[in-house]
Amino acid sequence: MASLGFKSSPHDHALFVQHTSRGSILLLLYVDDMVITGDDRPGISKLKHYLGQQFETKDLGQLSYFLGLEVTSDTSGYYLSQAKYATDLLSRAGLTDTKVVTTPLEINAKFDAGDGTPLQNPTLYRQLVGSLIYLTVTRHDIAHAVHIVGPST
Structure with a gap:
């Protein structure tokens, strides 16, 4: 991830952050699961393409469930449930x-x-x-x- 310009978060070593001219990209890893989010949509697409070339990946679309957390959102924000x-x-x-x-x-x-x-x-x-x-x-x-x-x- 470092070679792609990502830095490990000091708060969680499984969270990698990249700041670009368009915004930020966040990648959270847990064993063989990952969440990619941010406001740099072209950068996210490029990262997904790169990861797809390097590893066998499957894009599950918008985040709805991760590590026992159910995730929903609306215009006012994100909601977590277990x-x-x-x-x-x-x-x-x-x-x-x-x-x-x-x-x-x-x-x-x-x-x-x-x-x-x-x-x-x-x-x-x-x-x-x-x-x-x-x-x-x-x-x-x-x-x-x-x-x-x-x-x-």
């Missing part, structure tokens, strides 16, 4: 038929490692907590509860 991700997470946890509550955790709740019964599958618990941490990208309202049940530092 509804499918959350539904899949509930299914994996075996909680699809449970009662819904408005507050996921009492405000002053405190837990101790000796509380309750030991888990049969602590690996699944750690995976679920990790998934819940990712869910807080769009669900800030659960951040406190996830912090309480998550790993202690």
Whole structure:
């Protein structure tokens, strides 16, 4: 990417940015998935053509889903949702038929490692907590509860 004039973002090393006379091009990579966006449309087309010559690529059109994030837009902006991700997470946890509550955790709740019964599958618990941490990208309202049940530092 550097040979094409892109610079790695200091905020995320998977994000590459190129500033041109027409605007900017942003390329976000995650394993074999990428998002290309920006306001330099000719530059984006040229980049897609170049990448298509170097690698087997498939243009999926306008961004609608990436890494568990559903993306929609209208004239007022972009919107992120993780509804499918959350539904899949509930299914994996075996909680699809449970009662819904408005507050996921009492405000002053405190837990101790000796509380309750030991888990049969602590690996699944750690995976679920990790998934819940990712869910807080769009669900800030659960951040406190996830912090309480998550790993202690």
